[in-house]
Amino acid sequence: MNIRIVAIARPVGTGGEEIAQLTAEKLGFRFYDYQVVQTAAQEAGVSPETVSTAEHTPSLLTRILEALARNPSMPVAAWADPVSLATNPLLTSSEYRRFIEDVIRDLADQGEAVLMGHGAPMVLQGRRDTLKVLTTGTTETRAHRIATGMSVDIETATKTVTKTDAERQDYFKRFYNRAWLASENYDLCLNTDRLTAEQAASIIVKTAQMH
Numbered sequence: 315m316n317i318r319i320v321a322i323a324r325p326v327g328t329g330g331e332e333i334a335q336l337t338a339e340k341l342g343f344r345f346y347d348y349q350v351v352q353t354a355a356q357e358a359g360v361s362p363e364t365v366s367t368a369e370h371t372p373s374l375l376t377r378i379l380e381a382l383a384r385n386p387s388m389p390v391a392a393w394a395d396p397v398s399l400a401t402n403p404l405l406t407s408s409e410y411r412r413f414i415e416d417v418i419r420d421l422a423d424q425g426e427a428v429l430m431g432h433g434a435p436m437v438l439q440g441r442r443d444t445l446k447v448l449t450t451g452t453t454e455t456r457a458h459r460i461a462t463g464m465s466v467d468i469e470t471a472t473k474t475v476t477k478t479d480a481e482r483q484d485y486f487k488r489f490y491n492r493a494w495l496a497s498e499n500y501d502l503c504l505n506t507d508r509l510t511a512e513q514a515a516s517i518i519v520k521t522a523q524m525h
Contacts, residue, residue, distance in 0.1 A: 317522040318425035319444040321434035323494065326478045327456030327471075328506045329514070330430065330449040336515035338428040341522065346421060347430045411489060435500060436490045445522050448500040449514065455507045 320337055324330020331347070338345035418437045421427050422444065429438075435446035453475050460471035479495070486494040497503050502521055504514045 316443060317445045317525045319422045319438065319441070320428045320447060320518060320522060321438050321444055322428065322430045322447045322449065323435050324430060324449045325456070327460045327475055328449040328451045329459065329511050332511040333449055333514045334428050334430045336511055337518045340515055340519045344427045346427060433486060433490060436486060436492055445502065445518070446500045447518055448503045449506055450503055451506045
């Protein structure tokens with residue numbers, strides 16, 4: 315199998331988190347999401363805020379990868395990122411973004427991993443060993459999932475979908491000059507309105523195994 319990495323982008327409420335975890339289990343790959351890097355940084359005794367210059371990256375990267383190796387199954391957020399991508403000064407700083415991109419590339423180089431969050435499909439564009447996946451769905455279905463999962467009313471859930479989509483589209487346009495939800499940026503797009511997480515993960519696995 316030539317596919318060594320599956321990089322998944324998942325708009326909020328599409329069930330991408332469960333799909334990514336199931337995919338990793340079925341393939342026997344390690345699973346990493348956006349929180350893993352943040353948690354690993356804390357475990358390694360370093361705060362991401364300390365990444366102020368490119369010179370800090372090598373030693374910091376090594377320590378975080380060592381922490382990841384010790385604990386590869388840290389908890390994943392159920393529905394949405396806890397911070398705004400577009401307005402958070404840490405996430406939009408060029409030093410921190412370079413650091414995260416280095417982490418993603420390093421994990422990709424190790425192979426046999428499912429990566430979710432932090433724009434992994436964008437960072438790994440052009441790699442022939444990477445299957446880039448987008449989970450998607452209608453606003454209505456996604457809002458109902460969020461309303462159920464977070465115990466909020468449908469109006470609040472719909473606003474969450476609209477707001478997070480707009481923030482991410484702005485973020486990736488600004489920093490990667492790519493349309494986050496454009497199908498041409500992905501090898502596989504899965505509408506989860508009717509697909510279960512199990513079905514979606516099986517499709518990803520079969521696609522990966524075909525290459």
